Amino acid sequence: MKDFFKYLTAGAEDKAWGLYLNVAGQSKIKPGVNYPPVEHPSGYYFTWENGRILNEYQINYITEGRGTLENNRGKFTVKPGSLMIIRKGEWHRYRPARNSGWQEHYIGFDGTLAKHFLHDNHVLQEQSVIECGDHEDIIDTYYRIFELAQNEAPGNQHIASGFIIKLLGYIAAQQKHRNFAGTQIERVIQDARFHMRRNIEGEVDLEKLAHDNCIGYSYFRKMFKKYTGISPHQYYLDLKLMRAKELILTSDKSIKEISYHLGFQSIHYFSRLFKKKVGQNPSELRNVIKSKFN
Numbered sequence: 001m002k003d004f005f006k007y008l009t010a011g012a013e014d015k016a017w018g019l020y021l022n023v024a025g026q027s028k029i030k031p032g033v034n035y036p037p038v039e040h041p042s043g044y045y046f047t048w049e050n051g052r053i054l055n056e057y058q059i060n061y062i063t064e065g066r067g068t069l070e071n072n073r074g075k076f077t078v079k080p081g082s083l084m085i086i087r088k089g090e091w092h093r094y095r096p097a098r099n100s101g102w103q104e105h106y107i108g109f110d111g112t113l114a115k116h117f118l119h120d121n122h123v124l125q126e127q128s129v130i131e132c133g134d135h136e137d138i139i140d141t142y143y144r145i146f147e148l149a150q151n152e153a154p155g156n157q158h159i160a161s162g163f164i165i166k167l168l169g170y171i172a173a174q175q176k177h178r179n180f181a182g183t184q185i186e187r188v189i190q191d192a193r194f195h196m197r198r199n200i201e202g203e204v205d206l207e208k209l210a211h212d213n214c215i216g217y218s219y220f221r222k223m224f225k226k227y228t229g230i231s232p233h234q235y236y237l238d239l240k241l242m243r244a245k246e247l248i249l250t251s252d253k254s255i256k257e258i259s260y261h262l263g264f265q266s267i268h269y270f271s272r273l274f275k276k277k278v279g280q281n282p283s284e285l286r287n288v289i290k291s292k293f294n
Helices: 012-017 112-120 136-151 156-176 184-198 206-212 217-228 232-250 255-261 267-278 282-292
Strands: 004-007 020-029 057-065 067-071 074-078 082-086 091-096 102-110 129-131
Touching: 004 136, 012 020, 012 156, 020 136, 020 156, 057 112, 057 136, 074 082, 074 129, 102 136, 102 156, 112 156, 129 156, 136 156, 184 206, 184 217, 184 232, 206 217, 206 232, 217 232, 232 255, 232 267, 232 282, 255 267, 255 282, 267 282
Parallel strands: none
Antiparallel strands: 004 020, 020 102, 057 082, 057 102, 067 074, 067 091, 082 129
């Protein structure tokens, strides 16, 4: 795809959706070229001396070259695979190194969901530069947004917002798991998850599992929750409840049989947990399904 940039107009319906695209583009900055170049979109132009403050959020993916980003949080090195996150109302400035230039892909967007993901949510809240490397899914998502921006067909703002959320999801996952890749604790967590699934109809001693891997249970529990978002006990319980739902929908086993089959000693406890997870108690769910086929 050649260098381009495109301004987009968001209507009231687009803004009410919660996330809308303002600008999208990409450019290859050659070594030794002043930045930003004169053809930079006028509404986004800035000088290194003064920096700028935007009235939107931006994510700029650098796939080649190196450079620097500065904001109120500090000064950051940018290299191939870096994602620069620019927040609405935040002073900043960035530029490629003169001896390398860079290849940039950027989107500018706004809305209540943008504020939620990049300002309020703790996962990306304090991040300015995230190292994602050469991530095919990320660059593919940018290209899909670029195609929508260039076509500008009715409804494309809504579709683009979905791809922006998808992009933020990739970034959040990368950020959450950046300290786990290739580590012993990641292997132990993956083994634990496999062990839970394999023994979904029995019992799993999570403390013994941690001990057998020479890891204290409190540390294992903390890292498991950081990796998956929930505690190991809740993870195992959720697997059991989802298996229970499957059996309720596809088998003739009684609710009591399913409860005991999955290791719940009390049908009342099982029913209470099931309703909390699924929104209906087991009998209600089965009756709804039966009524549809009678």
